[in-house]
Amino acid sequence: MDSGGDIVKVAGIPARAAGLARRFGAAILDQLYPPVCLHCETAIAEADALCAKCFAQLRPITAPLCPRLGIPFEVALGPDAISAEAIADPPPFDRARSAVAYNDIARNLIGRLKYGDRPELARFCARLMAAAGHEFWEAGPVLVPVPLHRFRQFERRYNQSTELARCIARITGLKVDPVLVDRVKRTKQQVSLSAEQRQRNVAGAFAARSDALGRLNGRRVVIVDDVITTGSTVKAVTKALRKAGVAQIDVISFARVVIGQGLS
Ligand SMILES: [Zn+2]
Numbered sequence: 001m002d003s004g005g006d007i008v009k010v011a012g013i014p015a016r017a018a019g020l021a022r023r024f025g026a027a028i029l030d031q032l033y034p035p036v037c038l039h040c041e042t043a044i045a046e047a048d049a050l051c052a053k054c055f056a057q058l059r060p061i062t063a064p065l066c067p068r069l070g071i072p073f074e075v076a077l078g079p080d081a082i083s084a085e086a087i088a089d090p091p092p093f094d095r096a097r098s099a100v101a102y103n104d105i106a107r108n109l110i111g112r113l114k115y116g117d118r119p120e121l122a123r124f125c126a127r128l129m130a131a132a133g134h135e136f137w138e139a140g141p142v143l144v145p146v147p148l149h150r151f152r153q154f155e156r157r158y159n160q161s162t163e164l165a166r167c168i169a170r171i172t173g174l175k176v177d178p179v180l181v182d183r184v185k186r187t188k189q190q191v192s193l194s195a196e197q198r199q200r201n202v203a204g205a206f207a208a209r210s211d212a213l214g215r216l217n218g219r220r221v222v223i224v225d226d227v228i229t230t231g232s233t234v235k236a237v238t239k240a241l242r243k244a245g246v247a248q249i250d251v252i253s254f255a256r257v258v259i260g261q262g263l264s
Helices: 004-011 015-032 084-088 104-114 119-132 150-156 160-172 195-202 212-216 232-243
Strands: 095-101 142-145 181-183 206-208 221-228 249-256
Touching: 095 119, 104 119, 104 160, 104 221, 104 249, 119 160, 119 249, 142 160, 160 221, 181 232, 195 232, 206 232, 221 232, 232 249
Parallel strands: 095 249, 142 221, 221 249
Antiparallel strands: 181 206
């Protein structure tokens, strides 16, 4: 127990001094590594952000939008109007919201988020997601990230959806349950698959824990994903939760594919 004294001494630094040291440290870090845009790396004033030029390329999804699918409407159709897509193919979840339309810059941010080399990227995306999902948080839901299969998680040692959920939790004060749903089937990468192939690929890929209802204790679930393309993944996760008896399920993603606002 030789080091015991040192630990006590470190822990014993008055909070104010520790705060000053931290701020001083941050100031030195800013001098050595001035904050740069998360996309183009030009110098910016504030860390964890995009420069004005890159930010202007993001396409935030704002009202008016379909209350079920969260896709933007060209014109306001009234508070209860839902989209033709939601009528033709009603989603299993209650509501979905996404921060931005999937375009070149969103694709670049998500691509880098997946490999986890920039934790500040998750913080940036989560800030926009927390705003996009503002209707969800007041009910005190549990955030449930879309799980990776454990082999893939092992290879990558990082799940971008869990990181996003943790960052949203820090902003909203909500809890994350990263083990409520498990990926029980190893699926192919969805990228090159058609909508129908995607649906088949993820069918039965997820299972909620049998004690899911007990863990939730009456709280709603918000599924967290990085991007919604056809929605097949979040629908499969929703179905797994419904099978375990979970009744109230919403979805939040950073980006989603919006017809007519695609890649340039
Ligand atoms: Zn930039």
